[in-house]
Structures are given as C-alpha cells and as structure tokens.
Amino acid sequence: MVDPLYDIASNTASLNVPAVLLDYQKDWINVRAPLKVGEKSRRIGLTWAEAADNVLCAAASKAAGGQTVYYLGYNQDMTVEYIQACAMWSRAFDYAAGEIEEGIWPDSDPEKHIKTYTIVYPSGHRIVALTSRPSNLRGRQGIVVIDEAAFHQDLAELLKAALALLIWGGEVHVISTHDGTENAFSELIEEIRAGKRKGVLFRCTFREAVADGLYNRVCLRKGIEYKPEDEEAWVQDVYDFYGDASEEELDCVPSQGGGAYLSLALIEGRANRDVPVLRLKYPQGYEVIDEHLRLAESLEWCERELLPLLSAIPKDVQSFYGMDFARSGDLSVIWPLVKEQNLRKRTPFVVELRNVPFAQQRQIKFYIIRRLPNFLKGADDARGNGSQLSEETAIEFGFNRIERVMLTEGWYRDNMPPFKAALEDDTFYDIPADKEVTGDVRAFRMVKGVARIPEKRTTEKGDSGAKGAAKRHGDAGIAAALADFASRQEVEIFEYHRVQSGAQSNRQVQSGAGWRNTKGIW
Structure with missing residues (x-):
C-alpha cells in the first residue's frame, strides 16, 4: 500500500530534488504491526507522514488491503490540521476523493456528540477524524490513529476500545510526545519493552530528526539557503525555547522521574x-x-x-x-x-x-x-x-x-x-x-x-x-x-551424537560424527 509513496520519493531523487519524506518518516511508515507506538519529539512531522500512509490505506480497495482510518486527536485544532494534510496527500497521489465533510457522530449522551471530519474515497473506505474519544468506537473495523496519546483524557480506556479492532485485522498507531513517567503512554511503552504487551516501538528525538534533514526541509519551505552554522544556531534556539522542558519535549525523556524503580x-x-x-x-x-x-x-x-x-x-x-x-x-x-x-x-x-x-x-x-x-x-x-x-x-x-x-x-x-x-x-x-x-x-x-x-x-x-x-x-x-x-538471549545448544563404528552402521558416512549444533552448523 505504500508503493506510490516510495515511487514519489525515488522519482524526485532522480530529478535531483529532495525526497518527499525524510528517512525517519519513511521508517515510521515502514513499520507494519497490529500495534505500533511512536515516542517522538515535537514538531518533526510524524503525523504528516502518518497522514500519507493513511491516505494510501483508505484509497486502496479491500482486496488490496485497504481499510477505513479513524484518527483521534485530543483537540480540534490538531484534528483539522490532520484532515487537511490528508486532503493534500490525496491530491498529491492523484486519488479521487470527496471534499472534507464536517459532521456529528452521535453519542448516547446528547451533550457529548462528537464533531467529525470525513474524506470518502471511491474504494468505499473513509478517513474519519474525531475531536475526542468516541464512546461508540467499539465494534468498528479499520485503522485507529491516536495522536498525542499522552494528552488524551483517558488513554487507558481509549486503548481498550481501539485494541478490540485488532481482532478483525485492524491496526492501532499510537503517536505522542511524553507527559511524565506516570502517564498511560509511558506505561504502555514500558509494557511493550517488558514483553507484557505485543507491539513495536519507534523513537525519534529532535536531534535525530535534524540529522535526517529536518532543518534542510525548513530551509526549503522558507526558501532560504542551507548553512551548517545556521543549523546549529537553529537547533540551539529550539532547545533554548523549551528550556527545562526540552528533555521531555524534544529528547523523548518523560519527566517526573527520580524515584526508586523497584519497590x-x-x-x-x-x-x-x-x-x-x-x-x-x-x-x-x-x-x-x-x-x-x-x-x-x-x-x-x-x-x-x-x-x-x-x-x-x-x-x-x-x-x-x-x-x-x-x-x-x-x-x-x-x-x-x-x-x-x-x-x-x-x-x-x-x-x-x-x-x-x-x-x-x-x-x-x-x-x-x-x-x-x-x-x-x-x-x-x-x-x-x-x-x-x-x-x-x-x-x-x-x-x-x-x-x-x-x-x-x-x-x-x-x-x-x-x-x-x-x-x-x-x-x-x-x-x-x-x-x-x-x-x-x-x-x-x-x-x-x-x-x-x-x-x-x-x-x-x-x-x-x-x-x-x-x-x-x-x-x-x-x-x-x-x-x-x-x-533472555538466543542460544545455540550443542549435542553430542555417538556414532557406531565400522560394519555396524553406515551412519557415519551419512551424518558425520562429533559435536553438532542443533541449528545445523557443524
């Protein structure tokens, strides 16, 4: 489903123009797993890359693996920004798509009706962007994208509803900067690292994004010449702006730590x-x-x-x-x-x-x-x-x-x-x-x-x-x-097989003698 995206990247490279996506954005898209979790720096364009992948998924037919995408942001501004990015990618891929439709997703409580933004594709699939957690997400099928997950009001309950979609072949993509060690997002990452929950982790700090060309892209967008010394000053300005919060906001280090790890x-x-x-x-x-x-x-x-x-x-x-x-x-x-x-x-x-x-x-x-x-x-x-x-x-x-x-x-x-x-x-x-x-x-x-x-x-x-x-x-x-x-490391177990001698058996010719690695290495 991501071939068109990489075609664009390769074609632009042959024309001596920058690739559409930076390497870390491609790496994120290339992670295919039922549950993938990305801990990231602020403002590195990971959601923008996610939107590209989502358009490819929604525009594809069911036979090609296409699915409806449900995007959940924690406020309306980021939801609008995401759906606009999806519209841009649809035009870039030359995929026929309907206009962005605003609607209301009804809830059992009239005071909790949810505003939605939807793009419909000829494949029959949609991209549905929501401004808050829908209570009726359960029972639906497709890909769920939870953006800035650490800042959702009840991430634990949201994950329960979203992970139910995996039963029918869906996917859950969780993207966020950190908001403390006691946050459900940080706990989710700990569970995956500990092997308590299946999932694939992805991590990209601000400096890693810069190393992959983030500042070059900023220069391209602003129409200014790239200079290494300007890049260093720009990076320092960004860290100075965030001050004491830079470790959490830019370096993917959750704050509020310092206590004993084991009780x-x-x-x-x-x-x-x-x-x-x-x-x-x-x-x-x-x-x-x-x-x-x-x-x-x-x-x-x-x-x-x-x-x-x-x-x-x-x-x-x-x-x-x-x-x-x-x-x-x-x-x-x-x-x-x-x-x-x-x-x-x-x-x-x-x-x-x-x-x-x-x-x-x-x-x-x-x-x-x-x-x-x-x-x-x-x-x-x-x-x-x-x-x-x-x-x-x-x-x-x-x-x-x-x-x-x-x-x-x-x-x-x-x-x-x-x-x-x-x-x-x-x-x-x-x-x-x-x-x-x-x-x-x-x-x-x-x-x-x-x-x-x-x-x-x-x-x-x-x-x-x-x-x-x-x-x-x-x-x-x-x-x-x-x-x-x-x-917990993989091991190679060696066994000793005794071989009968002479006329008693011809097994020695067939299999050899001595120590044999069970992986088949002699």
Missing part, C-alpha cells in the same frame, strides 16, 4: 534467606604476593566455598550468569542464574569480590562457569577494565555464549523493563535476603526517564558519611540485571 515490597517478596552471598576481600598490596601463592589460595577458597554450592545445583537446569566488574573501590559481583523446567529463574548464590587481583577474578569466574550445569549464556560488564576479562572469558567459552555488554542508556532503556517484569511475574526469584544485595537491586532510579544506577555511590554499611566504609555502587543490582539479560 521494597517487590524485592522482599522475591528474597530468600537460604541463598548465600560469598564475599572474598583481599588486603591492600595483595597483588605483590607471588602469583602461584595467590592462585593456590584462591583455588583453596573456591574448593571450600564454591564447590559445595555448585555441586548442589541440579543437573537438569540451564545455567546463565551476569557479572559487574571492578578492580578497586567498587565490587565485582558474579550472579549465577539457573532456569528450571517451568522456565522460572532462580539464584543459587551470589559472589562478591573486593580488591581481588585480575588473575584471581579470572580464576574464580572460570571455576564457576566450568561447573555450572548446562551453561548457555553469560553477560559481562565490558566497560573499562572489564573489557579485558570479558574478552578472555569469550575466548575461553565462546563469543557466541558470552555477551559483552556496554551499559549505555539505550541498554538500560531496553532491558530494565523486562527485568522488572520478571520480578513482578515471579519468574526471577530467590534474591539473597541480604541487606547490601537487596539495597543494590533497589538502587535503580529513574534518570532522565530511564531506570539505571545513578552516579552517586552508597556504602556497604548504609552510612554514606562513615569513615573507611566500603563503597558500593549498585554492583549486585547490575549483575542481577545482566544475568536476566543473558537468560
């Missing part, structure tokens, strides 16, 4: 007093002792403390781990995770290492991984000094099994919602009932709309001003999130 009640509900926390701390200067003595001492600690716990793990589970690395100051934390037959993930134990030399951290980590039953995936904090140990681990156990993670804002944005959902659903459980560990897991805060560990550190004893208190920085919380991340 104390949630963490305590998943805690287990029987899950041990093994803590190993070496004195300052320990690294100057002869290496063979350090290796022997650490091996003795592993045999005494770790081996009984590793031996107690059932052999029929799948194993994963997450590791947050530190050499001095903060902790290194190794968080094993086992997935049981019922797909629940539990913690057998947690290891905390403080002031442990690199060689001994490698020794202890490898000792654990080699003894985890059916080990599938691990995830390492690969920033800074952690990069070397992560690389050594990947070399030893396979780059396809070790995820080397850069803990960026984007990583937190994508992976904290599934981690929270696993805790809420009780599929991630048996967190050690240890004050420091639970404190680390609760250390995640909403920073610029994203759950992450803030820069400020805490102390082991909970006394931020205590002299000599050992510092913590949410280390166990990061390791837990990495372990959960590892458990």
